[in-house]
Amino acid sequence: MRKRNVLGMGLLLSATLVLSQVGDIARQLGLGSRLTDPKISSGLKQALQIGAEQAVKLTGRTDGYFGNQEIKILMPSNLRPLEKGLRMVGYGPKLDGFVLSMNRAAEAAAPAARKIFLDAIMAMSISDARGILSGGDTAATNYFKEKTTPQLTTAFRPVVERTMAKNGVTQQYDALTAQYKSLPFAKNQDLDISHYVVSKALDGLFYELGQEERKIRTDPAAQTTSLLKEVFGRH
Numbered sequence: 001m002r003k004r005n006v007l008g009m010g011l012l013l014s015a016t017l018v019l020s021q022v023g024d025i026a027r028q029l030g031l032g033s034r035l036t037d038p039k040i041s042s043g044l045k046q047a048l049q050i051g052a053e054q055a056v057k058l059t060g061r062t063d064g065y066f067g068n069q070e071i072k073i074l075m076p077s078n079l080r081p082l083e084k085g086l087r088m089v090g091y092g093p094k095l096d097g098f099v100l101s102m103n104r105a106a107e108a109a110a111p112a113a114r115k116i117f118l119d120a121i122m123a124m125s126i127s128d129a130r131g132i133l134s135g136g137d138t139a140a141t142n143y144f145k146e147k148t149t150p151q152l153t154t155a156f157r158p159v160v161e162r163t164m165a166k167n168g169v170t171q172q173y174d175a176l177t178a179q180y181k182s183l184p185f186a187k188n189q190d191l192d193i194s195h196y197v198v199s200k201a202l203d204g205l206f207y208e209l210g211q212e213e214r215k216i217r218t219d220p221a222a223q224t225t226s227l228l229k230e231v232f233g234r235h
Contacts, residue, residue, distance in 0.1 A: 041129040043231030045121050048140055050224070051212035052117035058208050059201075060110030066103035071204030073102045076191055079176055086176070098172045102193075105163035106201035109156040113148075113205055116155060120147045133231070137217055141210040149202065156198045164194065 058064055065071055075083055075095065086095060124143075132139045164170055173193045215222035216232060223229045 037126045037130070039227070040133055040231060041124065041126050043227050044129040044132055044140070045124060046225060046227055047213070047216045047232065048121045048124075048144075049118065050228075051140070051209055051216060052114070052121070052144075054212045055205060055209040056110055056114045056117070059205050060107060060113075062107065064110060065106045065201070065204055066100060068204070071207050073099070073106055073197060073200040073204070075099060076173075076193070076196055078191055082176070091176075094172060095176070098169065098176065101164060101167040101169040101172070102197050102200075104167060105160045105169065105197050106204065108163040109159040109198070109201055110205060112155040112159055113152055116148050116151045117144065120144060123147070137214045138210040140213050141206055144209060145206055152202055152205075153198055156201055157194060160197050160201065161194050164197065169193065169197075 058068075059071070065073055075098075083095060086092075120143075128143060132143055135142070170193055173191075177191075212222075216228060220229070220233060223232055
């Protein structure tokens with residue numbers, strides 16, 4: 001009987017030690033405590049603010065679009081069949097100037113996104129934050145697209161139009177389309193060039209935002225605060 005009690009106590013002590021070691025390991029791995037909703041929300045808002053600021057900074061500078069092959073605004077598709085021919089007859093500099101001016105308009109408009117992004121961050125709910133945290137690599141970017149595209153379109157358009165007017169973009173486009181329409185069998189393909197540039201500018205902005213989000217989610221070096229490390233380093 002005494003041996004049985006000693007054996008039982010020994011087994012209980014061993015089990016306690018094992019559980020204690022498991023608990024220590026779990027705590028070291030960040031598994032011992034649960035992230036609270038307020039902490040998740042704060043971490044997501046901080047990440048979004050950092051990502052948004054960086055995306056605006058990258059796009060809203062000289063060559064932010066034009067010098068980035070991933071987001072550079074190219075010739076509208078309705079002019080591309082004509083582009084090679086126009087270059088052959090000496091229109092190359094005009095075509096290049098037209099493309100450059102579209103990109104300069106997008107670069108001028110990009111800083112207008114900053115306040116709109118910050119407003120969307122402040123309006124984020126706990127439910128939004130949990131969905132973003134458990135979503136894919138660009139879940140936050142998709143949230144921004146859904147919440148801010150109408151406001152961004154409204155904010156970007158006047159800036160784009162002013163910049164394009166300053167650089168004569170609309171006149172250049174009209175001259176190029178006149179050349180296109182003079183061709184036999186050419187279809188009438190009118191395009192709202194301001195809408196085209198705004199749309200491409202937003203595509204580029206969200207692309208850069210998505211790149212920043214991926215970094216924060218996956219690269220410890222991009223998790224620059226203790227809160228980001230706690231929220232994303234354990235996710």
